[in-house]
Amino acid sequence: MARTxxxxxxxxxxxxxxxxxxxxxxxxxxxxxxxxxxxGVGPMALYTYFRNKDxxxxxxxxxxxxxLPAVPSDEAWPDQVRAVxxxxxxxxxxxxxxxxxxxxxxxxxxxxxxxxxxxxxxLRAAGFDAETAARTHTTLFTYVLGSTSWEIQMAAERRDPExxxxxxxxMESLSARDFPSxxxxxxxxxxxxxxxxxxxxxxxxxxxxxxLQVRTPS
Amino acid sequence: MARTxxxxxxxxxxxxxxxxxxxxxxxxxxxxxxxxxxxGVGPMALYTYFRNKDxxxxxxxxxxxxxLPAVPSDEAWPDQVRAVxxxxxxxxxxxxxxxxxxxxxxxxxxxxxxxxxxxxxxLRAAGFDAETAARTHTTLFTYVLGSTSWEIQMAAERRDPExxxxxxxxMESLSARDFPSxxxxxxxxxxxxxxxxxxxxxxxxxxxxxxLQVRTPS
DNA sequence: ACACCGTACTATACACTGTACGTTAAGAAC
DNA sequence: GTTCTTAACGTACAGTGTATAGTACGGTGT
Numbered sequence: 001m002a003r004t005x006x007x008x009x010x011x012x013x014x015x016x017x018x019x020x021x022x023x024x025x026x027x028x029x030x031x032x033x034x035x036x037x038x039x040g041v042g043p044m045a046l047y048t049y050f051r052n053k054d055x056x057x058x059x060x061x062x063x064x065x066x067x068l069p070a071v072p073s074d075e076a077w078p079d080q081v082r083a084v085x086x087x088x089x090x091x092x093x094x095x096x097x098x099x100x101x102x103x104x105x106x107x108x109x110x111x112x113x114x115x116x117x118x119x120x121x122x123l124r125a126a127g128f129d130a131e132t133a134a135r136t137h138t139t140l141f142t143y144v145l146g147s148t149s150w151e152i153q154m155a156a157e158r159r160d161p162e163x164x165x166x167x168x169x170x171m172e173s174l175s176a177r178d179f180p181s182x183x184x185x186x187x188x189x190x191x192x193x194x195x196x197x198x199x200x201x202x203x204x205x206x207x208x209x210x211x212l213q214v215r216t217p218s
Numbered sequence: 219m220a221r222t223x224x225x226x227x228x229x230x231x232x233x234x235x236x237x238x239x240x241x242x243x244x245x246x247x248x249x250x251x252x253x254x255x256x257x258g259v260g261p262m263a264l265y266t267y268f269r270n271k272d273x274x275x276x277x278x279x280x281x282x283x284x285x286l287p288a289v290p291s292d293e294a295w296p297d298q299v300r301a302v303x304x305x306x307x308x309x310x311x312x313x314x315x316x317x318x319x320x321x322x323x324x325x326x327x328x329x330x331x332x333x334x335x336x337x338x339x340x341l342r343a344a345g346f347d348a349e350t351a352a353r354t355h356t357t358l359f360t361y362v363l364g365s366t367s368w369e370i371q372m373a374a375e376r377r378d379p380e381x382x383x384x385x386x387x388x389m390e391s392l393s394a395r396d397f398p399s400x401x402x403x404x405x406x407x408x409x410x411x412x413x414x415x416x417x418x419x420x421x422x423x424x425x426x427x428x429x430l431q432v433r434t435p436s
Numbered sequence: 437a438c439a440c441c442g443t444a445c446t447a448t449a450c451a452c453t454g455t456a457c458g459t460t461a462a463g464a465a466c
Numbered sequence: 467g468t469t470c471t472t473a474a475c476g477t478a479c480a481g482t483g484t485a486t487a488g489t490a491c492g493g494t495g496t
Contacts, residue, residue: 007444007492031362031482042446044484054482070336086243103367105323106375108388115398116407133399134406139365139420149321149355157324171325179327179331181351188352189334207425212426249453262455263473263474271454 001179009039011049015059022060027097034057053107059100062109069089071118077126078207082118085144085203092148096156099149127214136210147202151194227259230269233277237313240278245315251275260281272323279319280327287310289336296346296425299428302337303362303421310366314374345432354428365420 019040022030032053036043068091072083092098107116117136123133157163176183191194192198235256240248250271268274271395290301310316320398324336334355367377375381394401410416 009444012264013290020458033482035360045445047484048444102373104370106381106385108385110392111391113400117397117400118494120403124399129349129407130403130408134403134410135408135416135419138368138410138416139423142365142368143361143420144364145363145368147360150356150360151361153322154324163324167324169325174328174331179335181342182331185355186354188327189355192349192352192356198356201353202361202424205357205431206269206420206426208427208430209423209425212430213423250455251453260475262476265455268471 018072023099062111064098066111080122096152099152154193165167233281240315280329284329298340307366314370317370372411
């Protein structure tokens with residue numbers, strides 16, 4: 001019986017454990033000590049496989065990006081773009097921690113590059129020049145990131161009854177004289193903080209703009 | 219000489235000090251102890267004015283939102299929308315901490331409501347119905363939030379030479395066979411992670427989609 | 437078989453964090 | 467002068483990431 005068994009760890013095992021922990025106890029509850037504890041190991045053991053916490057973050061992000069399906073190849077380019085954006089959003093909803101992992105750090109890793117490659121390939125094949133393809137890629141990515149992060153954030157807030165109550169009362173304290181539109185549209189605003197329809201609404205605006213641009217090149 | 223002078227603090231003074239600290243030492247360097255130290259006061263003194271750290275965060279965010287200019291009233295609605303989005307982005311660039319303050323917590327506070335009121339008012343005046351106005355508001359807000367947060371994040375990364383070097387090398391390690399588009403467009407992608415042009419590109423796509431929708435109501 | 441060495445892991449320690457709790461003293465009201 | 471409220475203090479706790487140093491296992495060379 002080895003008192004300190006070796007080679008029981010691996011980068012992949014650590015990543016999967018970290019991911020499980022984030023999904024079970026919430027993104028914020030994640031800590032190196034927590035992951036190490038789950039693995040029955042001291043906190044410093046992780047530093048054999050990752051330079052620091054951010055490095056582990058990046059690895060988890062890339063692992064999640066690997067779960068994205070390939071771009072459908074037998075569709076028109078607007079539908080392909082829609083598919084890529086929708087599947088990224090779905091992945092983020094399925095793994096809420098992904099929102100923070102994507103927002104907080106630059107993109108890196110092979111799986112992440114694969115996803116970018118898919119979208120860029122669609123855009124190039126559709127006839128976009130290099131600069132426009134890059135601009136469009138960034139625009140789409142930041143839209144998906146922003147809107148879905150917001151959606152997740154709001155959903156989390158709604159789950160916390162105390163925070164939700166405070167939000168409602170602070171909403172109701174607004175005078176209808178000073179803020180007529182906000183007060184009038186409060187129910188609509190609450191309804192449009194997320195959901196498939198809201199996401200598709202913005203995405204379709206972007207796609208409409210794109211198609212218009214393709215048809216009338218400057 | 220009073221050993222513990224009283225009434226030297228105020229919510230507003232604390233907010234301003236917190237803001238100064240965040241801008242001087244970076245958003246992450248902000249801590250209750252740091253703010254209290256700057257004010258020559260114990261950490262717990264702040265709890266007289268704020269329930270907790272998030273509460274202070276919200277106050278700082280609302281304070282910053284108060285700096286946004288009013289919506290120009292003598293322009294066509296697409297230009298008004300553009301002006302609102304641009305000024306929010308500029309404020310975020312000027313106060314990088316605002317990105318995190320907006321992303322991490324739900325919106326609240328009077329100044330924040332004032333800004334929402336401005337944009338919603340423009341949309342209602344332009345003839346959008348309640349639901350479409352709310353959807354558009356959310357779409358525009360999340361686009362500005364996502365794209366500008368990303369821009370700030372990338373700019374910060376570029377300022378850290380170590381992180382920037384690692385990013386470059388990880389980019390260059392991608393094989394041109396597996397990731398042809400990413401490798402080919404690397405320079406364009408690096409160039410389009412921010413800047414006025416990139417922001418306006420996406421914003422104009424959204425506005426083009428919106429105008430199209432107005433002209434051809436379902 | 438045995439010494440060796442790189443490496444996987446442990447142990448300890450440091451400088452932080454937010455905040456719960458209990459105490460003290462300043463200023464106002466009577 | 468007495469009493470009440472409250473602003474600010476001090477202490478303490480349970481965390482955090484990680485630098486540094488030490489230890490014992492596994493595979494390799496002789």
